[in-house]
Amino acid sequence: MKLEIQKGSRSKILAIIVVGLMAVFVVRLFYLQIIKHDEYVALANSEQVKRLTIPAKRGLIYAMDGTRPVELVLNETVYTLFADPKIIKDKSKITDTIHRIAGGNVRPNIDVLLDKKETRYQILATKLSRAQAELIKKEKLAGIGFQEVSQRVYPEGGLAAQTLGFVNAEGIGQYGVESKLDARLKGEDGMLQSVTDVSNVPLTIGDRNVHDPAKNGDNVVLTIDRNIQAYTEKALATGLQQTGAQKGSVIVMNPENGRVMAMANLPTYKPAEFNKVQDADAFNNAVITSPYEPGSDIKTLTVAMGLDKGVIEPNSTFVNTDSIKVEDRTIGNATKGQTGTITMQTALNYSLNTGMVTIAQRLGDGKSINANARNTMYEYFHDRFGFGMKTGIELAGEQPGTIIAPTRQEGNAVRYSNMAFGQGMDLTMAQVSAAFCSIINGGTYFKPTVLAGTMSVDRKTFKEDTVQPVRSAVISPSSSAKARAMVYEARTKFYAGKDKPGYEIGGKTGTSQTIVNGKYVDNQTDGTYLGYGGDDRPRYVIMVQVSGKNMNLEGGKHALPIFTDISNWMIDYLKLQPKG
Amino acid sequence: MSYQRTQQFSSRRQQGWNRNQNTTRFVSAIKLGPVAHTVIVALMITVLGLIYLTQATRATSYDYQAKEIDSQIAELTTKKGDLEVENARLTALEAVQNSSVAREMTQPASTEYAR
Numbered sequence: 001m002k003l004e005i006q007k008g009s010r011s012k013i014l015a016i017i018v019v020g021l022m023a024v025f026v027v028r029l030f031y032l033q034i035i036k037h038d039e040y041v042a043l044a045n046s047e048q049v050k051r052l053t054i055p056a057k058r059g060l061i062y063a064m065d066g067t068r069p070v071e072l073v074l075n076e077t078v079y080t081l082f083a084d085p086k087i088i089k090d091k092s093k094i095t096d097t098i099h100r101i102a103g104g105n106v107r108p109n110i111d112v113l114l115d116k117k118e119t120r121y122q123i124l125a126t127k128l129s130r131a132q133a134e135l136i137k138k139e140k141l142a143g144i145g146f147q148e149v150s151q152r153v154y155p156e157g158g159l160a161a162q163t164l165g166f167v168n169a170e171g172i173g174q175y176g177v178e179s180k181l182d183a184r185l186k187g188e189d190g191m192l193q194s195v196t197d198v199s200n201v202p203l204t205i206g207d208r209n210v211h212d213p214a215k216n217g218d219n220v221v222l223t224i225d226r227n228i229q230a231y232t233e234k235a236l237a238t239g240l241q242q243t244g245a246q247k248g249s250v251i252v253m254n255p256e257n258g259r260v261m262a263m264a265n266l267p268t269y270k271p272a273e274f275n276k277v278q279d280a281d282a283f284n285n286a287v288i289t290s291p292y293e294p295g296s297d298i299k300t301l302t303v304a305m306g307l308d309k310g311v312i313e314p315n316s317t318f319v320n321t322d323s324i325k326v327e328d329r330t331i332g333n334a335t336k337g338q339t340g341t342i343t344m345q346t347a348l349n350y351s352l353n354t355g356m357v358t359i360a361q362r363l364g365d366g367k368s369i370n371a372n373a374r375n376t377m378y379e380y381f382h383d384r385f386g387f388g389m390k391t392g393i394e395l396a397g398e399q400p401g402t403i404i405a406p407t408r409q410e411g412n413a414v415r416y417s418n419m420a421f422g423q424g425m426d427l428t429m430a431q432v433s434a435a436f437c438s439i440i441n442g443g444t445y446f447k448p449t450v451l452a453g454t455m456s457v458d459r460k461t462f463k464e465d466t467v468q469p470v471r472s473a474v475i476s477p478s479s480s481a482k483a484r485a486m487v488y489e490a491r492t493k494f495y496a497g498k499d500k501p502g503y504e505i506g507g508k509t510g511t512s513q514t515i516v517n518g519k520y521v522d523n524q525t526d527g528t529y530l531g532y533g534g535d536d537r538p539r540y541v542i543m544v545q546v547s548g549k550n551m552n553l554e555g556g557k558h559a560l561p562i563f564t565d566i567s568n569w570m571i572d573y574l575k576l577q578p579k580g
Numbered sequence: 581m582s583y584q585r586t587q588q589f590s591s592r593r594q595q596g597w598n599r600n601q602n603t604t605r606f607v608s609a610i611k612l613g614p615v616a617h618t619v620i621v622a623l624m625i626t627v628l629g630l631i632y633l634t635q636a637t638r639a640t641s642y643d644y645q646a647k648e649i650d651s652q653i654a655e656l657t658t659k660k661g662d663l664e665v666e667n668a669r670l671t672a673l674e675a676v677q678n679s680s681v682a683r684e685m686t687q688p689a690s691t692e693y694a695r
């Protein structure tokens with residue numbers, strides 16, 4: 001049968017209309033799909049394809065507990081409870097429920113907040129635990145939502161606060177290792193690009209999905225031993241209470257590798273409550289951020305330098321008149337009466353400035369602190385002991401201190417005579433302690449470090465960093481042995497009464513004049529004590545500093561008891577056996 | 581009557597293929613016009629589309645399952661983290677020092693060293 005459409009028939013008209021409509025559709029589709037292709041693809045992608053950030057978890061911070069790492073800083077998921085006042089109807093039920101479950105986490109005026117109908121977002125409670133959030137969710141309150149927030153949590157409270165630092169509200173590390181190692185700790189956020197449904201559930205359809213997983217931050221293990229740190233903080237607090245000093249700092253180091261076992265500062269704070277701190281000075285780790293004139297502690301280094309250069313021996317003598325002239329200045333001793341021909345050991349025991357100036361003179365021509373003497377002193381202090389340079393400790397805010405080179409006009413004989421007994425230069429406790437370690441450990445300088453290694457991602461394997469000396473032969477082993485013996489003698493002579501018998505404990509007092517408004521003042525001195533302890537070899541170095549406004553604090557009276565307290569405890573903690 | 585033998589012998593069956601190949605032809609009584617063809621093609625496209633949609637929907641349902649599992653993993657990870665924090669708090673120095681065990685401990689009167 002042959003189908004024919006007759007001219008002018010209704011079928012023909014219908015066919016023309018259908019073809020016409022088809023043509024319209026084709027033209028329209030051509031316009032939409034070909035000409036407007038890119039525009040509509042972009043529009044569809046903006047609606048359907050979502051780019052979600054996968055936040056990286058901040059790395060944990062561990063301390064040591066003997067040989068075992070323990071968590072010092074962890075992450076905790078807490079919840080912020082918010083409301084949309086515009087859609088809330090039963091206000092009393094919401095307030096009752098939130099107060100009953102969230103308690104102290106609730107903001108004080110949530111009734112007022114819920115009355116702000118013109119707003120769509122009001123925070124009613126913060127830092128809710130997961131259990132609290134679950135309980136509130138079960139109540140199925142309309143207009144209530146939760147937001148997950150990750151925050152740092154400190155199971156040990158304020159332990160090692162200045163060493164740790166804190167993480168601010170923007171998630172940026174501030175002070176301490178949190179700031180210094182921020183890049184390592186924060187990791188790298190990942191990215192998920194995917195077609196999503198209306199509930200933002202990622203779907204596998206689509207050919208442009210991207211899944212770049214987050215790289216969590218490193219879990220770092222500090223050299224800080226939490227037991228030593230806790231005892232050090234306790235001993236420092238007790239010491240300050242007994243002396244009335246307002247500020248104090250202690251560093252405990254392992255002289256065999258430069259690892260910092262404890263670093264304490266008072267006043268202190270709790271990192272979890274950093275926003276409540278009134279005086280930002282509490283954030284500073286004075287051990288590394290506050291250079292000061294170290295005073296007589298430096299005499300141990302001056303003696304070591306003289307021994308190493310061969311210009312003195314412990315029993316070398318000089319004539320002490322309690323004063324010595326350097327160019328147009330006369331330098332006197334704080335402790336007077338040891339006049340006559342005395343040994344260098346006696347000079348160190350009594351902390352005589354004249355003895356140290358004599359060593360400086362003997363580094364030159366024996367009569368003056370000439371250029372040769374100054375160059376030698378600078379070489380030891382700057383190049384070998386690292387004064388005037390940052391140690392490189394992994395803590396934010398470290399200061400290099402100041403030491404004047406002999407090439408400068410200010411680097412004259414008077415300054416270098418002062419430097420021989422610890423004045424005329426600004427150093428941090430970390431610098432002095434690290435240098436002291438090198439003169440009692442056989443002559444090897446180690447960078448002070450707070451990093452022991454890293455913990456694996458699964459938090460089961462501790463990978464310990466190897467320690468490399470920065471400089472060897474800072475002084476010779478024989479000079480080191482002599483210097484150590486002299487420091488031991490300096491303590492034994494006057495200050496060993498409360499030491500545990502059978503152990504080798506040496507140290508040196510320091511009382512530093514302070515500068516206020518550019519001038520030395522008489523009514524304010526800082527007390528320091530620098531020493532070591534051990535059995536057959538030095539196992540720890542402790543440096544203590546106490547200070548207070550308008551207070552004359554002395555190393556022997558105010559800093560030394562804190563040293564002795566920590567030292568005796570360290571002997572038990574390290575299970576050292578007495579000699580003999 | 582005599583028969584002359586041929587050089588090659590082919591049976592009737594062997595010869596039948598060629599000989600009878602055009603003897604019959606099947607012609608269907610049903611004829612498909614252009615409309616029927618269009619409908620069949622449309623139906624085939626519809627069936628294929630449905631198969632595609634079924635598969636795509638099944639893949640999407642897996643996405644929801646995966647999302648559900650991800651949520652469970654996230655929740656369990658959070659719970660694990662909470663327990664770790666609680667563990668760290670309970671084993672913190674202050675907690676240990678204030679424990680009943682620690683309170684019962686006394687200072688040793690003397691210490692002997694094995695040599």
